[in-house]
Amino acid sequence: MAVVKMQRISLCGLNKDRKAILVRLQELGVVEINFRKKDLKGLKIQNTSEEKADFEKQAARADQALEILNRYVQEKTSLLDSLAGKPLVEKTKMEDIASRRDVYVTAISELIDLEKAIAEDKSEIARLQNQIEALQPWMNLDVPMGLKGTKKTELLLGTVAAPASLESVLTLLKTHTPPIEAADIEIICEEKDFVYLGVVCLKKDAPEAEDALRAGGFAKPSSIPQLAPREEEIRLQKEIERCEEEIGVKEKQICDMAAIREEIRLLSDYYRIRAERYSVLGKLPQTQKTFALSGYVPERYAADIQKELTEKYAVDVELEEIGAKENPPVLLKNNTFSNSVEGVLESFGLPKKGEFDPTVIMSIFYVFLFGLMLSDAAYGAIISVGCGIVLLKFPRMEASLRKSIKMFFWCGISTLFWGIMFGGYFGDAITVIARTFFGKEILIDAVWFVPLDDPMRMLVYSLLFGVIHLFTGLALKGYMMLKDKDVVGFFSDVVSWFLFLIGLILMLLPTEIFYSISQIEFNFGPGLSMAAKVMAVAGALIILVMSGRRKKKKIGIRLALGVYDLYNITGWLSDVLSYSRLLALGLATGVIAQVINQMGSMLGNSVIGVIFFIVVFIIGHIFNMAINVLGAYVHTNRLQFVEFFGKFYEGGGKPFEPFMAKTKYVDIQEEK
Known part of the structure; x- marks a missing residue:
């Protein structure tokens, strides 16, 4: 029940040891880099933004390659895999991947290029399909669309707005000044909005004929192939087939590269770690041969870090108590039961400097009040057993998620306790089942009293x-x-x-x-x-x-x-x-449960009645448990945040953010 005491750690070392010291501090993950103004006075800071950006770019490209692999070769995963946490990988394995990173960088580039080429091929297929669709109205034309005519005639192809007839088009030509008398018109296709025409006229009359037709809304096709429409369609279809074959070949190449998915993940995290390291490096004040570092470290680690660094490197390490004007970051340390609700406290705000950590006391009230609101023994047993199994099955679960599930485990125990005290087991399910299907009256008395009564x-x-x-x-x-x-x-x-x-x-x-x-x-x-x-x-x-x-x-x-x-x-x-919400939510759980039981028993003791009861019972109680667990969670939080914290607690502390290996895909196991 305390805020971990922090100390300020300051060190000065040789530039030749800088990389090794940063690597070790990142591995330990217990020092938050933080400089006071006096720490930076008279010293220069190296600009590492370019190197950091390059590593971040490489990590992003690796992530992009993984997304490509996931689209074409999906991994078999279950809904529970997200609870397992990141896989643990030995440090030597990541170092091996880093030593051969050029090979994997080339593979990443190849994956990205293949995806780009596939996208281009798909775009080309879409373009060709649009061309085929545009050709469909001209399929009755048995001459090449690019045909200009004969020695003395010219062919004009185009569309006019529907409706249109041969007479109306001839009228346009004959009423033009000068009139066009020698012309042959053929309607190739009629659609709802357009009529597709072919007009043959003397070559000398072609300009005037086109002007006359344009006055009636005549428009030439946007694309005029040299072949006849049907021949052009065949040619375009062959192009589509060629593109599809190329896509198939490239997709196979991508699928074959799924074997190095794990290596790409490790490489992505390697670059992410390097980027974080260079981010810190860009904050370090230095001279030509030395550098300095300052920050916060939990007191329990300070002496060991000081001893390790001074023994391995030519470095001076000093530990100081936190100054009166400093506002150190906050790290909580609580017992196994109470640390499960630290996430609730953090969502409101961490204790500010000198403020009391209420986690232990809050955890007792939180679990107590949650169980009182839900107050059904069967629901509590389901929640606690389910959460307990998850906690045992997935020991490497992400820390904040593990805390939340542990919190619901304890809340389930509390709900079980209050359910026994109030006599609620899926509401009155035992009584209803005994009366409806066995013709007996079975009552389980409450240890204390029944709130509904x-x-x-x-x-x-x-x-x-x-x-x-x-x-x-x-x-x-x-x-x-x-x-x-x-x-x-x-x-x-x-x-x-x-x-x-x-x-x-x-x-x-x-x-x-x-x-x-x-x-x-x-x-x-x-x-x-x-x-x-x-x-x-x-x-x-x-x-x-x-x-x-x-x-x-x-x-x-x-x-x-x-x-x-x-x-x-x-x-x-x-x-x-x-x-009074304790009463309201507790009654809501019990009343809805009783209604569900009564609905399920409406068809009586028969085969259909048993099946109906089972279906209504399962669906109804799942819904009731889900909605009331959510209600208990929300209202328990409110009682802590508004009523309880409002009497003494302000919060506003800054969380402890140590310099560490912040990975996305794996956790690094240090050598023993």
């Missing part, structure tokens, strides 16, 4: 759990104030609210309003009743007087701030009422 009791307990949750948040605020030695703030902003709120609660419990809701009767003696009033009044007075304590000489403003702070009691009331 006594919702007001459940509401009271939901609000009670909410008060405990909120008071814990307020207590943590007090702890942080005492840690910062703010005793006045502790009494003014924490103790005062405890007095005020506890006093009001004790005043509420004996009232008829509370009894009518909870059916629980409290009879306090006069001494406790008076103590409750005194606590409430004392707390209110402290809040009224001390909330604006920073405005020492401005009494009016100070009291106004106190009144405004007292108004926050409405916020506390709203926060407490928010925990």
Whole structure:
């Protein structure tokens, strides 16, 4: 339950050792490179942007080659493969691939060129097919479309807008000035929008004939092949077949290169690691023969790194405590149970400098409240067993995903517990199945009580759990104030609210309003009743007087701030009422489950009835579990983020981002 203590590590070494030191620090992956302004004073920084960009380009080309292979030779994968994590590869294997990288770079270029050539061939096929489609209306033409005519005649081919007839086209020619008398017209094809014409006229009349036709919307074909349409179609089809054959050959070449897929992955990660290294190299201040490096390292690793580097290299390594003005990165360290909810905390914000890490306390409430919202033993068993199997089967799962699945494992255990307490096993499935198909009455009694039978009791307990949750948040605020030695703030902003709120609660419990809701009767003696009033009044007075304590000489403003702070009691009331969602979601799970069971049993005890029940039961409960798991997750997060954190936690810390081998496809196993 703590933020890992950081130290600043600074080193100065010889340039000849620079590469080896960077490689080792990247392998260790526990140092975040970070320079203060004074670390850079008077020193130059090498520009490595060009080298970094080159490595990133090579990695991108390798990724592109892998995408090409995946399109043509897909790997057999299952839905669970994504849970397995990246494969573990020995460092020596990557070094071997790197030593022969020229071979694989050539293969990558060949893959990219083959893909480009295939794309060009496909584009050519599309162009040829468009030409064939454009030829279809001219198929009745039995002479080459490129034929100009004879010695004294000329052939004009083109289209006019439909509808059009021989008479209308002849009219265009004869009404032209001068009129064209010697012309023969043939309609080759008629379509919805165009009529395709062939016009033969004297060569001397051709210009005038074309002008006359153009006045009627005549347009020549955009492409005029030299062959007859049918012959041109055959020629184009042969070109398409040739292109398809070439595509087949190139696709086979790509498929044959699938054997080096793993090597390309390793090469891609090799270039990615090199790019990261050069990114850091471009931040290092240096002289002609020396370089410097500075950053943050977890305290537990600092001494070992210092010892290793000074023993292997001619380097001076210094460790310093974090300065008062520095804002170090944040790394959390929690027990196995609590670290499962670190992702929830990180999504809100990591602790800022000097702030308390609430992960352990939050994890207890998180699992507790999640189970209370879902509260069905069968659902909890399914979730916990499923998540447990996944955790055991895939030990190398990606860290953040593993934390999430572990969180749902614990939430499943909590759901199982509350389901037993409330007597929910797929709702009332056991009772319905026994009554419908076996003619017996089997009831599994709740260990505590059934919320559906006594919702007001459940509401009271939901609000009670909410008060405990909120008071814990307020207590943590007090702890942080005492840690910062703010005793006045502790009494003014924490103790005062405890007095005020506890006093009001004790005043509420004996009232008829509370009894009518909870059916629980409290009879306090006069001494406790008076103590409750005194606590409430004392707390209110402290809040009224001390909330604006920073405005020492401005009494009016100070009291106004106190009144405004007292108004926050409405916020506390709203926060407490928010925990009624524990009742609402718990009832929703149970009610929907019962409806599903009743629907499934409608056809009674018959073969069709059994089949119908099984189908409705499986589909219905899968839906109910999925929708209510989502609801429990969302609303549990809300209770943490809004109600709980709102009492004491701000966040805003920067995550620890060490210089390490950030790979995409494999994890590197270091030599033992």
